Amino acid sequence: DQHLKFAPGEGAFSWDSFEALKSMDLSGEEISILGPWLGPDKELIESVVHYFEEATGADVEYSGSDSFEQQIVIDAEAGSPPNIAIFPQPGLAADLASKGLLAPLPAETADWIRDNYAAGQSWVDLGTYAGADGAEALYGFFYKVDVKSLVWYVPENFEDAGYDVPQTMEELKALTDQIVADGETPWCIGLGSGGATGWPATDWVEDMMLRINTPEDYDAWTTNELPFDDPKVIAAIEEFGAFARNDDYVSGGAGAVATTDFRDSPQGLFASPPQCYMHRQASFIPTFFPEGTEVGVDADFFYFPAYAEKDLGKPVLGAGTVWAITNDSKGAQAFMEFLKSPIAHEVWMAQKGFLTPHTGVNTEVYTDPTVAKMNGILLNADTFRFDGSDLMPGAIGAGVFWTGMVDYAGGKDAAEVAASIQSTWESIK
Amino acid sequence: MDQLLFAVSTIIVGVFGCVAYFYFSNILLDRIYPAKGPNAGANINKANAIRPWLFVLPALLVLSLYLVYPVFSTFFLSMRDTRGEFVGVDNYVWLAGDDKFRESLGNNLLWLVIVPAASTFFGLVAAGLTDRIKWGSVAQSLIFMPMAISFVGASVIWKFIYDYRGDNQGEQIGLLNAIVEGLGGTAQTWITMPFWNNIFLMIILIWIQTGFAMVILSAALKGISEETIEAAYLDGASPLQIFFKIKIPQIWGTIAVVWTTITVTVLKVFDIVFAMTNGQWGTQVLANLMYDWMFRGSPDFGRGSAIVMVIMVLVTPVMIWNISNAHKENR
Amino acid sequence: MANLTLTNVVKTYGKVNVLRDINLDISTGELIVFVGPSGCGKSTLLRMIAGLEKITDGTLQIDGEVVNDVPPSQRGIAMVFQSYALYPHMTVRDNMAFALNIAKKPKAEIDAAVDRAAKALQLDPYLDRLPKALSGGQRQRVAIGRAIVRDPKVYLFDEPLSNLDAALRVATRIEISQLKEAMPESTMIYVTHDQVEAMTLADRIVVLANKGIAQVGSPLELYERPRTEFVAQFIGSPAMNLLPGTITATGPQTEVTLDAGGVGRADIATTEADMGKQVNLGVRPEDLVQTDGDAIFTGKVEIVEALGEVTLLYLPAKMSVGEGADSANQTHLLAKLPGIHEQLKGQTVSLTADPSKLQIFHDGVTMRG
Amino acid sequence: MANLTLTNVVKTYGKVNVLRDINLDISTGELIVFVGPSGCGKSTLLRMIAGLEKITDGTLQIDGEVVNDVPPSQRGIAMVFQSYALYPHMTVRDNMAFALNIAKKPKAEIDAAVDRAAKALQLDPYLDRLPKALSGGQRQRVAIGRAIVRDPKVYLFDEPLSNLDAALRVATRIEISQLKEAMPESTMIYVTHDQVEAMTLADRIVVLANKGIAQVGSPLELYERPRTEFVAQFIGSPAMNLLPGTITATGPQTEVTLDAGGVGRADIATTEADMGKQVNLGVRPEDLVQTDGDAIFTGKVEIVEALGEVTLLYLPAKMSVGEGADSANQTHLLAKLPGIHEQLKGQTVSLTADPSKLQIFHDGVTMRG
Amino acid sequence: MEMAGTKSRLTWAVNLAVGFLVLLWIIPTFGLLVSSFRDRDAISTSGWWTALSASEQNVIVRADAPDNARPDGAVWVLTGNVFDSGSGNVTAFGITSREPEAFAPGEVATHARGHQITVEANGDYRITYPEEPSGNRGQRLFVRAESPPSFTLDNYREVMFAEGMGKALLNTLTVTIPATIIPILVAAFAAYALAWMEMPGRALLIAAIVGLLVVPLQVAFIPLLKLHNNIGIGKGYLGIWLAHTGFGLPLAVFLLRNYMAGLPGEIIESARVDGASDFAIFRKIILPLSFPALASFAIFQFLWVWNDLLVAKVFLGTGEDQVVMTGRIVDLLGSRGGDWEILAASAFVSIAVPIAVFFSLQRYLVRGLLAGSVKGG
Ligand SMILES: Nc1ncnc2c1ncn2[C@@H]1O[C@H](COP(=O)(O)OP(=O)(O)OP(=O)(O)O)[C@@H](O)[C@H]1O
Ligand SMILES: Nc1ncnc2c1ncn2[C@@H]1O[C@H](COP(=O)(O)OP(=O)(O)OP(=O)(O)O)[C@@H](O)[C@H]1O
Ligand SMILES: [Mg+2]
């Protein structure tokens, strides 16, 4: 059909899964999907959706919103939600589930995930919430994940200066000092993000949590079993501070960290002369590289390494979007079913910026070697952990954690910040 | 094309429906209480007692449905927790002890003092001055422009003013820092400067609201009887004196309206703080705090609603002032 | 302290020409009254002198200096507006004190000036009221007070007394008169519709008509020697009767035989050449007296209006219709007899007048040298 | 078509009492004129009749029905406002047609009515102008025209002629007079400051003073038999002279010996009991004539005002100061002599008057039965 | 007013003052305007004011791929120009990120790998390889260059010709026009009653309406949408009109009442005596005379609705035929919203209509509307 990006039957796609979809006849069925993706991302999700429409005859309407959180809450509370919502954070989905605003997925889905997703159980856990009656059930289905433990750099700059990609945290710190010693600035860090200012710092802290504490501590932390003001957490915050609060380490000095927009901060890598040599950010960031930048050549990334001495393996921090049914219908159920099919993943994989834990997909469709490389990081991970702030209650993970980090970057004491976050957490229990 | 047709026809139906209501309800009233016959006098009085209500009815209906009812539901929500269970005044108790709330309250009071005063002042000056010159209407539309720029646009605009670049982050792209550096100073992170960052945020709202004040005040200035101004000229008053002693007192009522409106806008100000700092660095305000609790992450309508109730209590003095004004006018 | 000279002054609003070619000299200390039909441009002329209205063409000089472009406040004038123009937000006291406050006069002086004016205008009880709580007349008095408390070189009054009752009008008129006398240096220009005001106050009267000046002169001059029929009829109330006729005898005294049959003899010198000319004989209602002898006009009294001290008689007649005439004396001859004469209604009376008081107009212009 | 009855009507603004206890009967077809000093409540009374102002107390009946609470539009009245109250956004034509349009009269009828009124008021050239482009007098005429085009039961005029020139004023007065005659059924209430208007138009005059009605009567009644000094002085211009004196002879004719020495004899019957009473002798300026014999007053002429047909003489004298007096005749005796008498200035003249024209007031009230 | 002698130094001062004020107010917007003609990289690396004149900048250009080198005698040569547009002026160049300005134009730099590079002042570069090179990535050249101001219309192209923008404009108009007119009508009647009609509790009502000005919209969304869903309006135009009407009414009533109360009472009384009903007075006297107030409110309501995104998102559906322009524009921005160049361009695209509305309604903010109606202060 005119919409289909890749002609059925051609290439390495799992076309059989596409053909299988045709058994469903959903002509006349309308399915509305609300998600946070806009612009190019919207086009990408739509390109996937077209295959579902083509196969089943359903009419799917995806709409993106820059204020997704607000809108889904209003729509769900008011009783006119879309059929399916795509939550960027599991926290909000859990919240809606507890108010009875989500429809549980069929019981067999959990099993399917366990079988078909790498580390399936953890994805099931992340998508399982308590409903209005308190009973736990699987509500959320993860589709499209991001890797966050990445450090971006310009290979030619490293080459010019004679630096090597560090393999351990110790090497990374040594390299950092080396760059300073060479009279240059190692890092670009920007926490600015308008109304969400501060969130990039939470990723840093989470990555550090995983690098100095056990995964169990991390899990406990996200549920507040390990209090926020525990020395372990404070240590992680200070690890972040070791980079961000050192005037020599960050471009513009520590004072600029909080106000520099995260979208502007990678620009320093590409300046002449370079303003910095490294930038820790998730897999989406190339969108904000200068126009024409070719990832893999002009810029590249390496795994944000772990301490060799700590023996915590190679932890990877990631995130993903949770799909949930907010307004049950035959079409909605069918669409969730579609998300299980390899073709739903491959179509996006074949374009850009899509990682998936789905083990049944044909990774040959990746046209972008860097994405393949990211998948490599994902696969090499000894530990995969979901973004902690997304798991915390909204008031923390999308509230005081952000603001606390901004305060910390601004010079406040880590213990003080942690204590104040903890006290808010307690107030909402 | 279909939609154009639909749009046009709905516009016509909507607007005419509105007019028809007023027209026919009036006629109906006159039918019910005809101004003729044996008890014409009584009828007329009854009709006259009812008629004002006919006029305000649609407004009252819409208002109570779209504003009063939400206010009440907000009030009830403010006494519930996230699970919807009744918790009495717990949310208010929590509020009283919350640092962010205290900070917001303090900031809001600051906003309430500075923004309405400054916007009204600049609006008045702009209205007064542009009134006297040939290219006044062009000048007015330029000053008015910020009002017309969508909010997303405005937030970018001010990024280009307040942006800060550290030592080796390349040249400044924020105008303010470029000027400061041009004058030999050191660049500042304006939006994190304690206390002053509040002022920098207020400047944005002042920049926007001045256009509002200007348009309303300009209309009022134009309504002033010209002969009184001529008389004042003859009395030897300078243009400045005329402005302050003749024009301003005559539009005092309108100034009060503008002031009130901006005050209320300030209480609701949210977008600016949200987009520029999200209330960090000590710039939190009530409306943004409310938004945080209402829609961030996992919504807590109870607390959000409690904050809304506080905002509404804050407006009470303004309301009382308006009541007394309306009384005075009606003698 | 100021003399004014208007030279070829013209005023147009867009395309509407309102005044054309006004030439006028007003000397220091004069009190000039502008009269003329409603809408003839009196207010406009006043406003141009004040500087409130641009002068379209021509020049205005004050004390020999061209002031066309001098702003109003620099001209040293005070003006009483026809529509009051009170400051609605100020009390009566503040309205009157405004100009002095602006001039930064000492408070005591201001209070004294305001109190004096308020007393004279009987405004003392209202000093603390706002204009909207005043009656029409009271407002007008405040407007006058505002001019009085200042001490300008030139006063401009636009119908200042039109809303006052008779007693107060006389009082205020006299107040203005005394003001004038107390300040012989200040020049005053005064617009009025009131004959008595015009006659009693004016040093000279300017009659405006037809976008221009019809005649300038002292009140008596205008009354006794009107140059045109228009002025003759406009000055004096009721207006002068104009009776069409033909000159039947010339010489130092001229005889006019009226179309209606009567004969009038006027102390106006004419020459042979004027013989037989079609003219109008002008006679003021108040100059007519009942006679048994030679009558200018004989007719039946149709209407009698007894005004107390005088009685107006209306006698149907074929009159010459002048521009300045009342509609009444376009169809009736009017006579104004002292005393009460209600009994004359329906009777036929013969009327004559002193030859010295008659006027003769040819083509609308007086035949008096 | 309508008679009005006011019973104990009272008006207060807040605490300010403006009118108290007004009782008045106006019959169908009457033309009543309200006169009184500025601010005495004339406009207020008119506005209450129109229904624009709440009646604080008392009742107003139109055709026997209490209408205190009937809205203005239902009372069948037309009103000319003292302050014009034109619709600023409508042309003159639309202003005048407004009421008829509201009443959904056919277009032709409206046009005819407007054109007729415009012609009568000489407004035809301005029909398409907005009020702001009109002169003061033109605006006032539009306001009148607006009332005229309608055909109301009751006309209320608040100083309708105050901005018109003499000629137009007479013309409009006569227009109103004719209007009245053409519609003998319609009742008119008319506020004016103009003596002539009051005297010529009124069937009855209501003199308001001191928040109440001082006297009601026909014009001549008020002129000839004023009940109080106030009315005596208020009606007639210049005001009546009031000379203090003592009754020195009683009977059908009463003799008053003035404090200043003169003697006046009035055709007023008194009894012995009145002997020696302190009274004021009232004599109108126009009733004074020069005499060689017994003089009421002899004095030196200080000021002479020649008005053309008459001359005003001012003689310094100790006068009785009445409420309605001009400030002039609180210090001077005024005489109004027919003709021009400028030569009298500085001369001593003796003045007397006809006994039938003199008034005697005791405690401010007439002694006439 | 056409007063004599008004041309004076004062007029100058006023002109200057207005000029200054306008400048102050316009500079931020002007920055946005300039930015809307720049590309994103330029925006985030240099101040907008630098775009107005030629400026010296350090840039990195990639030379042609070594694969394209041609043999020239014993060596292999690669030539080209560092400027896309072909014009510019190089003041220094370098070949490593460490020393980006090491060489003056014309000097020869020798790369660690052995090849030699030279860049001329006009931007021409020449790379000579001792032996045949290979690779498809060219050498990075660090150039300090004076580049002329460069502007692009791409941003506007992207905004204006984005898919569905025309439809969205229509949708926006469908929302905006009734949502502007209906509240004006409803408010005008109410304002008249509150200003000129006798009714008990008037002052209280006025105050209550003023009080409602403060209600934050966000609290109204859920109950109202619930209401709409319950009574069957659901999401759609009717709902959004009503919503905008409700949200706009307090300000409208407040503004209009205040204005109407200031009209001269005699005019209204006169109309009353002329037999006009309240409806007729409203229509024929109050409405025309309130035009300045109506126009000002119309401007504000129009703007607010036009620029609104939130209310539209909540009360309108997401279908093609209900997405408004602001929604479409937000669509153009990536999910993380960093496309300032698009924001800037779209701000100016969407400002056009409001400014036109402002201009056309500004005519009604006229002077002397009441002139000649009454006399007296
Ligand atoms: N709103 C008000 N509050 C208090 N007093 C008022 C108010 N309006 C009028 N007055 C007073 O009531 C009195 C009567 O006013 P009104 O306008 O009826 O006088 P008037 O007889 O028409 O006078 P004029 O001939 O000057 O027009 C005046 O003294 C005036 O000051
Ligand atoms: N803005 C204007 N545009 C056009 N014509 C105007 C304007 N203002 C006044 N006029 C006309 O100019 C003429 C003179 O007006 P002006 O006010 O000077 O008359 P006036 O002599 O004062 O009359 P009145 O005695 O009635 O006050 C009038 O015919 C009037 O209609
Ligand atoms: Mg005039």
Ligand SMILES: [Mg+2]
């Ligand atoms: Mg009055």
